Amino acid sequence: MMRRIAFILPAVLVATGAARAQAPAVPRGYVAHKTPAPIVIDGKLDDPAWQGAPWTEPFEDIEGDVRPKPRFATRAKMLWDDQYLYVAAKLDEPHVWGTLTKHDSVIFQDNDFEIFLDPDGDNHEYYELEINALNTEWDLYLPKPYRNGGPAVDAWEVPGLKTGVHVEGTINDPRDEDKGWTVEFALPWKVLGEHAHRPAPPKDGDQWRINFSRVEWKHELDGGKYRKVPGTKEDNWVWSPQGVVDMHRPEYWGIVQFSDVAPGAGTVALRSDPSxxxxxxxxxxxxxxxxxxxxxxxxxxxxxxxxxxxxxxxxxxxxxxxxxxxxxxxxxxxxxxxxxxxxxxxxxxxxxxxxxxx
Missing domain, CATH: 3.30.1300 (Pantoate--beta-alanine Ligase; Chain: A,domain 2)
Structure with a gap:
């Protein structure tokens, strides 16, 4: 876990010291509809319920509009039922590659997709999950952010977690050009409720804090294999911008509102939070x-x-x-x-x- 802290903190200090950006005053929001049937988790996003679920806005740079737009598009969707919170994402990627195959590896050392979830929005007791295009997953529980001493609980696991990845192309093959990869998660409420301090599964109208991140490395070929370009930093593309290069500021995460309305059955407005x-x-x-x-x-x-x-x-x-x-x-x-x-x-x-x- 020290690798995680050493990796993040210098980037945070650079961004905050330069004071180049601020997070938006109002985070992004999304209404997650309740699916009448379980989702088959295979990464293909072809279940009928997904067709009625809207995409999020395209991801932006983690610092917001002070930075260039991402080179490749990323969007996500959410659904839920009484057993799971479902998350799907589509990552455009002309060259899909990955190297890490061991569970709980430091997945952001590959290109990855990440979920951050704070059920009660108090900045403490939140979850982080990461996955790469090889369907290798890392799950973490943080009693408090790194800025307040952390540390992350690497031994925390999600019994019953389901993940699936589908590559539109050929992974780790630089001889052709790919379209990208899609990913699905089924996160069991039984586990998410451990530190939620609120109902899990949620009630109709409940709101949780959530954000998504995509880490993207510039690459080159070495002996016909992909590798990161030496001396270059990763790109961090997110759903709801943070203002700084630090995902561990839950106060800037987006909002997901849960609705009992089935996907495609009607429009539900996102409620404003007076607090x-x-x-x-x-x-x-x-x-x-x-x-x-x-x-x-x-x-x-x-x-x-x-x-x-x-x-x-x-x-x-x-x-x-x-x-x-x-x-x-x-x-x-x-x-x-x-x-x-x-x-x-x-x-x-x-x-x-x-x-x-x-």
Whole structure:
């Protein structure tokens, strides 16, 4: 697991230090419909239910529109039933290749597709799954993000997980040009519910935080075989942009809303979350506190001492309090209007980045 940390942190420091991008104020959202029949997991995406499920928007660079558009298109779909959350993805790829065949290898060292899932949206206790074109899978559980000390639990497994990959072409054969590869996951609710702190399977209208990532390496041929171009970094293409090269910022992930309506049977609107501006503001406080501590060697004890960006759209009139506590702080945001306070709740965040509803 130290390889994972060593790989990510330098890229994060470069991106945040340059301050070149910000995540969108409103993450992307998707309505997942409930399929009346189980999906056959073979990677081919030819089940009738998939035909009624919309594609996500095309993936973008992880930093957003400050970076060039991805060279190859990537899109995803979601469905669910009482046993599984289903995820499918289509990755355009003129040369499909892979090298890793051992379960729980560091899959992003190949071109891969990744799922990140935080059921209750508190930034802690989330899941990560990665897969390459050889259908080699890596599953991880993170009690908290790497920025807060992690570490990932590599020994965590998903009993009952089903995965399938279908290559439209010939894998590891540079003599021809491929169309790409498609992948399917069936993630059992029994396992996803272990750290969800909410119903799993979800109820109609429930929303979870989710994001998808694609790691793509530039390649060259060496003795008729593919290999990564030495000295080049990977591309990171995602569904909901993060603003920095760091997938482990759950506050920027997208939103999936679960609907009992069958795929293709009707349109369901994505509900706005009235607490999102409040939680987003608290995460602005969290990042500003980290910057303040890096500069001053201590946490700020009043909001006025922090350099905060413009507040998120829709943020209600509120009271923001900072309170020192051993080894850290607690920032609490309370809407001033009693009706809004009741509907939205009073939220807090501390040095561990965990969002809590008081």
């Amino acid at each position: 999102l501006p409040v939680r987003s503001r608290l995460m602005q406080v969290y990042h500003a506190q980290k910057a303040y501590r890096d500069k001053n060697g201590r946490w700020a004890d009043r909001a006025e001492a922090l350099t905060l960006p413009e507040p998120p759209a829709g943020l209600p009139r509120h009271e923001l309090k900072l309170e020192a506590r051993p080894g850290g702080y607690q920032a609490t945001l309370r809407p001033l209007d009693e009706g809004e306070a009741k509907a939205i709740g009073v939220w807090s965040v501390g040095e561990d980045s965990r969002l809590r509803r008081e």
